[in-house]
Amino acid sequence: MTEAPATKPDRRPGGRTARIRAQVLDAVRAELAEGGHEGLTMEGVAARAGVHRTTVYRRWRDVGGLLVDVIEAAGEIDWQPPDTGSLRGDLTALNQEIQDSLTVRPSFAVALMAVSFHSEQAANAQKKLWADRYAQCEVLIDRAVERGELPSGHTDARSLLIAATAPLYHRLVLLRADPAPDLPEQAATTAVLAAAAGAFAGPQK
Numbered sequence: 001m002t003e004a005p006a007t008k009p010d011r012r013p014g015g016r017t018a019r020i021r022a023q024v025l026d027a028v029r030a031e032l033a034e035g036g037h038e039g040l041t042m043e044g045v046a047a048r049a050g051v052h053r054t055t056v057y058r059r060w061r062d063v064g065g066l067l068v069d070v071i072e073a074a075g076e077i078d079w080q081p082p083d084t085g086s087l088r089g090d091l092t093a094l095n096q097e098i099q100d101s102l103t104v105r106p107s108f109a110v111a112l113m114a115v116s117f118h119s120e121q122a123a124n125a126q127k128k129l130w131a132d133r134y135a136q137c138e139v140l141i142d143r144a145v146e147r148g149e150l151p152s153g154h155t156d157a158r159s160l161l162i163a164a165t166a167p168l169y170h171r172l173v174l175l176r177a178d179p180a181p182d183l184p185e186q187a188a189t190t191a192v193l194a195a196a197a198g199a200f201a202g203p204q205k
Contacts, residue, residue: 021069023049024056028070033106037115040066067115067122074112075129081137087144088185088192091164094137095184098165102172103179110173137161141195150195160200164191 027049031040040063046053060066082093101109116123134157141157144150167187171177180186194200 020049020051020055020059024051024060024066025070025073028066029108032070032111032115033108036111037067037118042066064119064121067119068125071112071122071125071129075132079136081140083143086147087140087149087195088188090140090143091188091191092185094140095165095168095188098168099172099179099184102168113173134158134161144195149192151198151201154201155195156200160191160195163194163200164188 024045027045028040030048031044042056042060042063043053045066046056049056056066060069082090082097084090084093101107112122112126116126138157138161141150141155141160145152145155164187167183171183172179
């Protein structure tokens with residue numbers, strides 16, 4: 001089914017508009033986590049949110065609009081990368097956050113990933129969210145360089161971050177295996193050792 005273009009909502013509406021948006025997006029998250037993309041409907045969201053369906057249609061137009069807004073709302077959260085004093089500690093903490101988000105039941109993070117394969121609008125919004133998160137986490141590598149943990153000026157931050165976090169997604173999403181308590185630290189340690197050896201060398205700055 002082709003989704004009509006959604007009207008982009010205000011980024012930070014206030015008052016009643018903000019309250020309705022929060023109620024509706026909470027309902028979208030719950031509906032996605034419980035029933036997945038196939039069970040997501042404008043009527044179901046409106047009912048769960050306690051909002052008249054005409055309000056939902058007027059503001060978001062269709063399911064694609066709801067998905068885009070719920071993903072954009074994730075990017076508005078005041079999240080900061082870990083700062084433990086070491087690169088291994090930072091990446092371990094980041095991996096632990098990822099593991100927790102993927103193993104909580106129901107997992108909204110897993111539901112969003114599934115949605116991106118069914119909605120082009122959601123896929124584009126999620127691609128931007130991932131890019132923003134990776135850019136935000138590059139500070140971990142910058143701090144490591146300043147501390148002397150990594151070679152100065154030529155570590156590809158994006159490649160290092162992907163290598164450090166990928167084992168979590170591989171185990172928990174692709175293999176659907178049980179979480180491994182030691183995996184967040186093991187993956188972080190492996191990536192740090194590889195980075196220190198120059199495995200993620202990029203263009204000189």
